[in-house]
Amino acid sequence: RKGETGTTVVFASSFSRTETTETGTEIEQDVPFLKAYTVFNTDQIAGLNGRFDDTAPGEDPMSRIGDAGRFFANTGALIRHGGSAAYYAAQRDYIQMPCLDAFRD
Incomplete structure (x- = not known):
């Protein structure tokens, strides 16, 4: 909607690039990069007609804590x-x- 302000998020990743040296040897290099995006909450966007509404039943908080615990343990x-x-x-x-x-x- 007009007048809404987005939030900047940054995506960090890398890609591999192969270069050939003067001696003909191929060297694979990891090239890191950052990409910035402006994002908006669904409440700030007109015309979505409920396509992104969270209608799923709420998850049990204790189950979420267990899932997070397993994630961090791994x-x-x-x-x-x-x-x-x-x-x-x-x-x-x-x-x-x-x-x-x-x-x-």
């Missing part, structure tokens, strides 16, 4: 629990998570 990341803040400690390569009560939503 990443192999070291996750520590406790404290009052959520953060990633790059130098020691671990994720710190406070108690569930510390989160508003």
